[in-house]
Amino acid sequence: xxNVHPRTTTPFTATVLGIPRIGPKRxxxxxxxxxxxxxxxxxxxxxxxxxxxxxxxxALAAAGLDSVPVGTFSYYDQMLDTAAMFGALPPRVAGxxxxxxxxxxAARGNxxxxxxxxxxxxxxxxxxxxxxxxxxxxxxxxxxxxPNELREAIELGVPARAVIIGPLTFLKLAKDSAEGNPLxxxxxxxxxxxxxxxxxxxxxxQWVQIDEPVLVTDLTDAELALVEHVYGELSAxxxxxxxxxxxxxxxxxxxLPVLASTAIEGVALDFTSGTTLEDVAAIPALANKVVLAGxxxxxxxxxxxxxxxxxxxxxxxxxxxxxxxxxxxxLLHTPYSLDAxxxxxxxxxxxxxxxxxxxxxxxxxxxALHDGTDAVADExxxxxxxxxxxxxxxxxxxxxxxxxxxxxxxxxxxxxPAADRRVLQQxxxxxxxxxxxxxxxxxxxxxxxxxxxALVKGEITPEQxxxxxxxxxxxxxxxxxxxxxxxxxxxxxxxxxxxxxxxxQLDGFFATANGWVQSYGTRxxxxxxxxxxxxxxxxMTVEWIGYAQSLTDKPVKGMLTGPxxxxxxxxxxxxxxxxxxARQVALAIRDETVDLQAAGIRIIQVDEPALRxxxxxxxxxxxAYLDWAVGSFRLSTSGVSDATQIHTHLxxxxxxxxxxxxxxxxxxxxxxxxxxSHMEVLEDLNAAGFSLGVGPGVYDIHSPRVPGVEEITxxxxxxxxxxxxxxxxxxxxxxxxxxxxxEVEASLRNLVAAAQAVR
Numbered sequence: 006x007x008n009v010h011p012r013t014t015t016p017f018t019a020t021v022l023g024i025p026r027i028g029p030k031r032x033x034x035x036x037x038x039x040x041x042x043x044x045x046x047x048x049x050x051x052x053x054x055x056x057x058x059x060x061x062x063x064a065l066a067a068a069g070l071d072s073v074p075v076g077t078f079s080y081y082d083q084m085l086d087t088a089a090m091f092g093a094l095p096p097r098v099a100g101x102x103x104x105x106x107x108x109x110x111a112a113r114g115n116x117x118x119x120x121x122x123x124x125x126x127x128x129x130x131x132x133x134x135x136x137x138x139x140x141x142x143x144x145x146x147x148x149x150x151x152p153n154e155l156r157e158a159i160e161l162g163v164p165a166r167a168v169i170i171g172p173l174t175f176l177k178l179a180k181d182s183a184e185g186n187p188l189x190x191x192x193x194x195x196x197x198x199x200x201x202x203x204x205x206x207x208x209x210x211q212w213v214q215i216d217e218p219v220l221v222t223d224l225t226d227a228e229l230a231l232v233e234h235v236y237g238e239l240s241a242x243x244x245x246x247x248x249x250x251x252x253x254x255x256x257x258x259x260x261l262p263v264l265a266s267t268a269i270e271g272v273a274l275d276f277t278s279g280t281t282l283e284d285v286a287a288i289p290a291l292a293n294k295v296v297l298a299g300x301x302x303x304x305x306x307x308x309x310x311x312x313x314x315x316x317x318x319x320x321x322x323x324x325x326x327x328x329x330x331x332x333x334x335x336l337l338h339t340p341y342s343l344d345a346x347x348x349x350x351x352x353x354x355x356x357x358x359x360x361x362x363x364x365x366x367x368x369x370x371x372x373a374l375h376d377g378t379d380a381v382a383d384e385x386x387x388x389x390x391x392x393x394x395x396x397x398x399x400x401x402x403x404x405x406x407x408x409x410x411x412x413x414x415x416x417x418x419x420x421x422p423a424a425d426r427r428v429l430q431q432x433x434x435x436x437x438x439x440x441x442x443x444x445x446x447x448x449x450x451x452x453x454x455x456x457x458x459a460l461v462k463g464e465i466t467p468e469q470x471x472x473x474x475x476x477x478x479x480x481x482x483x484x485x486x487x488x489x490x491x492x493x494x495x496x497x498x499x500x501x502x503x504x505x506x507x508x509x510q511l512d513g514f515f516a517t518a519n520g521w522v523q524s525y526g527t528r529x530x531x532x533x534x535x536x537x538x539x540x541x542x543x544x545m546t547v548e549w550i551g552y553a554q555s556l557t558d559k560p561v562k563g564m565l566t567g568p569x570x571x572x573x574x575x576x577x578x579x580x581x582x583x584x585x586x587a588r589q590v591a592l593a594i595r596d597e598t599v600d601l602q603a604a605g606i607r608i609i610q611v612d613e614p615a616l617r618x619x620x621x622x623x624x625x626x627x628x629a630y631l632d633w634a635v636g637s638f639r640l641s642t643s644g645v646s647d648a649t650q651i652h653t654h655l656x657x658x659x660x661x662x663x664x665x666x667x668x669x670x671x672x673x674x675x676x677x678x679x680x681x682s683h684m685e686v687l688e689d690l691n692a693a694g695f696s697l698g699v700g701p702g703v704y705d706i707h708s709p710r711v712p713g714v715e716e717i718t719x720x721x722x723x724x725x726x727x728x729x730x731x732x733x734x735x736x737x738x739x740x741x742x743x744x745x746x747x748e749v750e751a752s753l754r755n756l757v758a759a760a761q762a763v764r
Contacts, residue, residue, distance in 0.1 A: 017072035019371035021364060022214070022251055022273060022303065023168060023335025024065065026078045027523045028057050029345065034527040037080060047105050054078065058154065062163045068361070069368040074214060075158045075165040076151040077335065080105075081112045081526045084133040084178065085121070087170040091197055092145035093179075095121065095137045112526060114708035122180065123525060123707065125618040127218055127254045129304065129338055130532070130574055132525035136175065138190060139182035146197040152208035159209045167210040167246065171217035172198050172235055173228075178219065191231060195238055202245040210246040214273070215239075220264070221255030221275070222622045232263045240268035249273060253299060253334035255622045256280045262288050271295030275333040276317055277302040285324050296325040299333030301358075301366050306339060306520075306534060306576040308358045309366045311373075311388040318374050330371040336360040340520035340531075352398065353515060353536060355391040401580070403512065403538035410588055418639035421647045423697055426673060429648040433607055434560055438730045439721070439760045440491040442700070444654050444676060445564045445610065446503075446740035447481045447496035448749055457501065474499045475552055482556045484750065489757045492608060493561045495553035497742070503566045503612065504574040508533030511593055512540040514575070528743065535575045535586065541593035544600045551604045562652065563601040563609040565594055568637040573615030584633035594641035602645045610652035611642050613670070614739075617655070617663050631666045638670050650674065656702075656739045660686050664693040674698035678738045679724075687727035699728055702738030703759070704752060709744070711751045717759035725763070735760040 027033050036053035039045045058078050065073045079086050085108065088094055094111050097118045101107040112134060114120035121134040151167055158165035172194050179187040205213050220232065240248060249271035250264055256279035257264070264272055265288045272291070274280045276299050285291055298321055300314040321328055342361035343354065358366060369384045378385060395401075420426065453474075460470040481496035500506040508514035514533045521529045546563060554561040568590035577586060598609050616634060621627050642651045653672040660667065660677070667675060667690070679686050679701035687701055703720040704712040724733055735756060741749050 017164065017166075017212075017329060018375060019070050019330050019367050020072040020166070020297065021065070021070065021074065021332040021336055021367060022216075022253060022297075022299070023074050023077040023337055024061055025337050025339075025341060025360060025523065026057065026061070027521065027527075027529055029341040029521075030519075031521055031529055033057055033080070034529055037527050041109070047103075050080075050105075054080065055157070058157065059161060062158050062165070063161060064361075065364060066163045068364045069371075070364065071164050072166045072212065072329075073158065073163050074168045074335075075155050075163075076168040077337070078154060080108065082132075082134045083170060084136060084175070085112055086150060087175050088134075088136040088179075090147055090150060090201075091175075091194060092147065093136050093138060093142055096139075096141050114705070114710050116710055119705070119710070120708050127222075128618055128620060128622060129254070130522070130524060130530070130615070130618065131338060133178070136179040137182060138176075138179050138187050142190075144190075144193050144197055146200055148201050148204045151201075152204055152210075155205065155208045155210055165210070166212040166214055166249070167205050167208075168214040168216065168251075169201065171215040171219075171250065173231060174217050174219040177228075188228070188231060191235070195235065198239060199242050199245075202239065202242050202248075206244050206246050212249055212271075213246045214249045214251050216251045216253075218251075218253050220250075220252045220257045220260040221279075223624050224260060229259055229263055232260055233267060236264060236267040236269050247271065247295075249295065249297065251297070253303070254278055256284065258284075258623075262290070265290035265294060269294070271297065271327075271329075273297035273299060273331060275299040277304075277333040282317065282320050285321060291325055293326045295327045295329060296321065297329045297331040299331050300370065301330075301332045301363050303332035303334035303336050303363065304338045305579065306357050306359060307579055308356055308388060308391050309363075309370075310392060311366065311370060311385050314370055315373055315378070318370065322374075328374070330367050330374065332363055332367060336363060338522060339363065340517065340522055345519035346517055348518060349515065352394055353534075355387075356395045356536070357534070359520065395580070398537075400513070400537040401578075403540050406538050406540050406589055406592065410592060413640075418636055418643050420643050420671065423671065423673065426647045426650075427698075430650045430673060433648050434650065436491055437764065439733055439735050439764055441735045441757055441760050442490060442492035442562070442676075443485075443494055443736055443753070444738075444740045445494050445497055445562070445612065446500070446742035447484075447494070447498070448744055448746050449498070449742050450746065453477060453498050471499075474549075478549065478553050479556055482553055482561075485753075486557060486559065488750070488753050489761075490753065491559065493553070493557060493559050494564060495550055495561060497564060497740075499549055502530060503740075504571050505531055505533055507545060507566055507571060508535070508575065510541070510543075510545045511590075512542065513537040513589070514539070530574065533575045535572070535577045537578070539586065539589040539593055541596050545597055547597075547600050547604050550601060550606055554605060560607045563598070563606040565597055565601075565609065565611045565641075567611045567613040567653065568594055568641055569619060569634045570613050570615040573619050584637070587633055587637035588640060591637040591641040595644045598642060598649075599644045602649050606649075608650045608652060609642075609645065610654060611638065611672075612654040613638055614654060614656045616666065616670075617660060620662060627662070631663065631669075635666050635669045638672075642672065652676065654739075661689050664689045664695070668693055668695045668697070672697065674700060674734055676700035676702065676734065676736050678702050679720075687724060691727055696732070698732050698734060700734030700736040701728075703735060703756065704737055706737045706739050706741055706744055706752075709748060711748050712755060714755045714758045714762065717756055718762055721759055721763045 040050045098110045126133045176187040181187045247270040251273035253275040340359045369381045459465045477498035485493045516533045550563045650673045652674040654676045656678040
C-alpha cells in the first residue's frame with residue numbers, strides 16, 4: 006500500500022513526528038554556550054547546527070524511514086522559532102541588530118532586557134518560551150528557516166517532510182499583554198500561514214506536518230469552530246503541499262471529526278496516550294485520509310509490544326484511506342540511542358528502546374504490515390522474549406515495601422494545623438520578618454564538574470571526592486554567612502541532578518550514563534529509569550546536610566526532591582498504576598526526612614517543581630491526579646514533628662489549575678516562581694485562600710542578569726500587597742546551579758539589601 010494523493014507523488018509508510026536536536030553528545034549545547042561565551046562566532050555555531058542536521062536526517066533515512074521530519078531543529082525552542090518566524094518577538098529585543106543575538110536575548114535575556122516567560126510543554130518535562138503578544142505586535146512572515154532546512158534535506162536526497170507549529174497551538178499557548186484571548190489575533194496570522202504553505206511548496210515540500218497538540222486539550226465550541234475555520238482556509242490554498250495535522254500527548258476527542266471534515270490530507274494520532282480504535286471507526290471521513298498511527302511511544306523508554314501494536318494497525322487498515330506507522334510524538338523526549346550505554350544490565354537493556362531503537366520499531370512494524378510478519382519474525386520473537394522476562398523479573402516487586410505501605414494508617418499523611426505548627430517553628434528558629442534564603446543549589450563550577458568526572462574515571466578516590474565536596478560546602482556556607490542570609494543551604498555540590506542523585510541511591514532505579522534529553526535551551530538532563538519497586542537502603546543526604554549544619558549556628562535546610570518530581574523527571578514503569586509507584590517513592594523520602602530531623606536539621610525542603618507538569622490535559626482526569634500527587638507529598642513530609650518546618654518549591658509552570666493543590670500540600674513554606682510572571686501567582690494563591698508561608702521568587706535565575714536592589718525592592722513591595730510580612734519569604738526563583746559564582750554573589754547581596762530595606 007502506498008500513500009498517493011493529488012498533491013504528492015511521494016508515498017510513505019514509516020516515519021516519526023520529530024527528532025532530538027541537541028546532539029548525541031550534546032554537541033549543540035556546547036556550541037551554543039561557546040557562542041554565548043564568545044569562544045566561537047555565528048558561522049562556527051551554524052556549522053555545528055548543519056552538521057547535526059545532516060547527521061540526523063541521513064541516519065533516519067538510512068534506518069528506513071521514507072518520510073523524515075524537517076524543520077524541528079532549533080537553537081533554543083520551537084515556539085520561540087515560530088514567534089521569530091512570524092515577527093512576534095517582544096519589542097524590548099527589537100533594538101538588537103543581529104538576529105541571532107536578538108533571538109537569544111528573547112530566550113534568556115541580557116543585562117538590558119528580560120527574557121520571555123518559560124513554562125512546560127503540555128505534560129512533558131520540556132519547557133517552551135511563551136510568546137508575548139500585544140497591541141504593538143505586527144505579524145510579519147520571515148520564512149527562511151524551515152524552507153532552507155527543507156532544501157538542505159532535499160539536496161541530501163532525504164525524503165523530507167516540513168514541520169511547523171500550527172496557528173491554534175501557537176496562539177493558545179501565547180500570552181496577550183492586553184489580557185485578551187490570543188486567539189482573537191487568528192485572522193491576522195492566518196494569511197501568513199497561507200503564504201508559508203506556498204513558500205514551502207516552492208521549496209519542494211510535498212507534505213507539511215502542522216503540529217497542533219493543543220487539540221488534545223479541552224476545547225470550547227467556539228475553539229472547535231476555529232479548528233474548522235483554520236483548516237478549511239489552509240486546505241483551500243491553491244499551491245500548497247499536502248497537509249498533515251499532528252495531534253499528540255492525548256486523545257483529540259471532539260476535534261478529530263472536525264479535522265476529518267476539512268480537506269486536509271492527513272492526521273497523526275497518538276495511540277499510546279488515549280486515542281482508541283473506536284475513535285477512528287466512528288469517523289467515516291477518515292476512510293479518505295492518511296492516518297499516522299502513533300503506536301510507538303515517543304515519550305517513554307520501554308520496548309513496544311509489537312504484537313499489540315500490529316493488532317492495532319491491522320484493525321486500522323480497514324478504516325483509513327492510507328495508514329502510516331509512526332511514533333506517538335516527537336522523539337525530542339527520549340535519549341538518542343542505547344548504543345551510548347555500556348553499563349546497562351543485559352536483561353534490563355532488553356526491556357528498553359531509546360530514540361534509535363524506536364525508529365527501528367517503527368520500521369519493523371511497517372515492514373510487518375506491508376510485507377507480512379514472516380519478514381520480521383526474528384524481531385517480533387525478540388520483542389516477545391523481552392516482554393516475558395520483564396513480566397516475571399523478581400526485581401519488580403519488593404514485598405517489604407508493599408507491606409509497609411499497606412500497614413500505614415489514615416493519619417500517616419497528616420500533621421497538626423498549620424497555625425499551631427507556625428508557633429512552634431518560630432520559637433525554635435527565631436527568624437526575622439522577611440527571612441532570606443535560596444532554593445538549594447549553588448553554582449556547579451568547572452572544578453566541581455572536574456572532580457565528579459575524576460571520580461567516575463577512578464582518578465581520585467571516593468574519600469578524596471568527599472573531602473573536596475566538603476570544602477565546597479564550607480565555602481558556600483561561609484559565603485551565605487558573609488552575605489547575611491537567614492536560612493542557609495549546603496549548595497548541593499555532591500549532586501549531579503536533583504532526581505538522578507536520589508535515583509542512584511534507591512532500589513528500583515537505573516541511572517544512565519549518556520541518556521541526555523533536552524529540558525530547555527542548552528539545559529539537558531538524564532532522566533533515570535524507574536523499573537521496579539522503590540526502596541531506600543540507607544540515608545542519602547544526612548551526612549552532607551549534617552556537615553553543613555556543623556559549620557554554622559544558622560539553620561541549614563535539608564534538601565530533598567519530592568515523589569511527584571522524581572516520577573515526572575524519570576522514565577517511569579508502565580506496568581502498574583503510577584499512584585502506587587508514587588507512594589513507594591514517598592515512603593523512601595519520608596524515611597529520609599525522619600533521619601534528617603534526628604540529625605538536628607530544623608528545616609527540610611521537599612521540592613515539587615513538577616507538580617503542575619503531570620497534570621492531565623483533560624479536566625475529567627485532573628482531580629484523580631491531584632489526589633494521589635498531594636497524597637504522596639504529604640506522606641513524604643508527615644513523619645516529622647510539628648516543630649520541624651517543611652518547605653517546598655515549585656517553578657516554571659502555569660499554576661492556576663493547581664493552586665488548590667498547592668495549599669493542600671500543607672507545606673509550612675512554599676517558594677514559587679514569580680519573577681518572569683511579575684508576582685501574578687500571588688493573586689491566584691490569595692483567591693484560593695492560601696494562608697501558609699510563601700516565598701515568591703524575586704529574581705529570575707534563568708537569565709544572566711544581576712537584578713539591582715531597587716528592582717528586588719519593587720518586587721518585594723508588590724508581593725507585600727498580596728502577602729502579609731509575617732508569611733513572606735525572600736528568595737530567588739529557583740536553584741543557582743547553572744549560574745556563575747560572581748553573578749550569584751552580586752544578586753544575593755542585592756537580595757539581602759532589598760530585604761533589609763523593606764524590613
